[in-house]
Each structure stands twice: as C-alpha cells, then as structure tokens.
Amino acid sequence: MGRQQAKVTCRRPEEPAIPMAMGSITIECVLPESCRCGESPVWEEASNSLLFVDIPSKRLCRWDSLSKQVHRVTLDAPVSSVALRQLGGYVATVGTKFCALDWEDQSAIVLATIDKDKKNNRFNDGKVDPAGRYFAGTMAEETAPGVLERCQGSLYCLFPDHHVEKYFDQVDISNGLDWSLDHKIFYYIDSLSYSVDAFDYDVQTGKISNRRSVYKLEKDEQIPDGMCIDAEGKLWVACYNGGRVIRLDPETGKRLQTVKLPVDKTTSCCFGGKDYSEMYVTCARDGIDPEGLLRQPKAGGIFKVMWLFLFLKDEVGDPQLSIIK
C-alpha cells in the first residue's frame, strides 16, 4: 500500500448488445456464492469472466464462465466497486480509497483517499466513464441494510493524474451510475431518493450539470440500486428488496420491462457473455431472516438472465480506453 505513482489505466467495457425481442427469458443461478452483499458485476471479455465484489466480506471475486472456477481475494476494507485496467489488473474502491489492484501478488496501491473527515463512511458503487475516469460515491456505513446516518455521502471522480474531484454531497446511498451512448448524459442513483436522475455530461472535462429525475420508482419496485445501460440507450436498474431488474426509457420516463428474479435483494446488473447478450445480476443475503432464506436459498448468488430470441450486435462500439495514468 502507499506507492503513489502506479500507472493505472481503466478500461470501460464495450457497450452491450441488447435483446430485440423481449419475450422469453431464462434465469439461472450460475454461482451459489452466498454473498453478504454482492455488487459491481463487471464483465472481463479477455478472460470470459465476471468480476464482482462482496462488500462486507471485503472480497473481490472473478468467476470464469468457461471453467466455472472462482478466484477470490480478500482485502483489508470493504471493496465496493471494481473496474478493468488496460494493462492488466484492476482499479477498485476499497473503504475510502481508490486503489490499483494486482491480482497476481494481491497488492493494493492507494491512488487517493477521500472523506478523511468522515470516519464512518465508505465508498459504494463506482464505474469508469466513457473517457476512462473513475466515478464513485460514498455513504455512511450501515448498521443494518438500509439503516444508516443520512446525507453523509458524496460523489467523487478520480482523474488520470490521480487527483479527485467532489461533485456534490448530501447523498444518502450513492449507487448506480452509467452514461448515455452519445456520452452527453450521466445517469445516477441516490438510493433513498427512490429516483433515477440524469445530468448533462461534458465528456471532455468530466463535468456534470442540470440534475433532473428521469424515473421515480413505484412502491413495489422498492429501492433503486445498481444500474447499466444497453445498446438502445435504455437503463436497467436493479431493485433492492424488489427482486427484479427493470428496463427504463430515460427519454419518456416509462418502464419498458420487468425481469423478476427468485431473490429479493437484487443489487446490480451488467451485460456480459458472448456478444454481451447476457445479463448478470448480483444480490445480497444480509438482512434476510431464516424464513426468507427458506424461500430464497440462492440469495447472494450470481444470476444470469438470457433472452431466447434475437440479439443485435450491430451497435456494439469500440472499447473505451481510459487515460488514467
């Protein structure tokens, strides 16, 4: 820990393919991992693997979809999000630090530390922007799922020269984030606002402005958590306690589809697999009582959603390479 000048280059995954016919889907638990709080699914194309974290277990995992093997690394603080580095290895948010991780020697190099004045805070969700900057937000540590001191979080961005900017504070639970396909809009979720918000985005500078809501969750959809965008520019939001991911049109504010999962605490989603035609969904096990666990024994597992008909690959763009040094 502590070496300052490591070169970090994060890679943003290619834009996913999107199923054109939404009719038939299959949902499979591909890994019964029993994550206390599974999060930050990221597809690593080069190894046909899914990366994800288990936040309270301080664990980063990589599941090889071909061999079905899982590699796990335990860190010294809650790891809440992970992103790919172009030169190999990963960058991650660990406790209140942006870190560069080397899987082979299991080392973590601190790139920047935030919220130094807030001892009870930790990072939560994070993701690489279309220019390769690493956005991640914070929250107060929970005493139980969803129970925490409010308004303690902020949204941060790690720039290529390792300086960090704070974009705003007063966040309850900083969560899902992604960018529009034309890179002009940044989508963001503060979970306890029960809203999916949008900002104008300047990809040259990383600046955000003009916050507005594009979707308010309905009661049975519960708490918005992680999110990703598909190749048609529609948003997929995992609904914590809602047991589902929902597909939203951010232009009309309408929900287009609901995919229900056999677990309640769905936390996040990403596209992956061949041509990015599958969706991976993480979920949590913490906070489910013994009776609930009988109903949802796979809680904490990794789920794969597959659409049975017609996938479209045409809109998959070039990989976006980060310039974080």
Ligand SMILES: O=C(O)[C@H](O)[C@@H](O)[C@H](O)[C@H](O)CO
């Ligand atoms: O998965 C996350 O993003 C948080 O770390 C979780 O703690 C949940 O979001 C939260 O409990 C929902 O209210």
Ligand SMILES: [Zn+2]
């Ligand atoms: Zn989350």
